[in-house]
Amino acid sequence: MPQPWRQDRQWQAVAGKVTDRQGNPVEFANIVLFSLPDSAFVTGAVSGADGNFRLSVQEHKGLLKVSSVGYATLYRECKAGDTLDLILEADTRLLDEVVVKAICPRRA
Numbered sequence: 578m579p580q581p582w583r584q585d586r587q588w589q590a591v592a593g594k595v596t597d598r599q600g601n602p603v604e605f606a607n608i609v610l611f612s613l614p615d616s617a618f619v620t621g622a623v624s625g626a627d628g629n630f631r632l633s634v635q636e637h638k639g640l641l642k643v644s645s646v647g648y649a650t651l652y653r654e655c656k657a658g659d660t661l662d663l664i665l666e667a668d669t670r671l672l673d674e675v676v677v678k679a680i681c682p683r684r685a
Contacts, residue, residue, distance in 0.1 A: 593661030602628025
């Protein structure tokens with residue numbers, strides 16, 4: 578059985594950049610790493626203003642889940658030591674209209 582608290586395991590990085598289809602960096606994208614094959618949460622990060630992120634991991638293989646408001650969620654397999662270029666697609670299923678209702682109380 579793995580023992581995640583053991584300090585003798587070697588740490589490696591999974592790093593990369595999150596961009597949109599036009600190559601613009603996606604700031605504040607959520608990057609979550611799940612272990613394979615059991616899909617247990619391992620660690621997470623948020624991309625910076627330049628779209629870059631870095632995770633320190635002990636797992637050999639995992640599944641990244643990358644999400645950001647206005648973009649479709651991206652899943653990508655990775656392994657320790659990988660440097661990834663992740664391209665998010667615009668989510669075309671967004672609301673096409675917003676209805677705002679205001680209620681004004683009647684004054685006596």
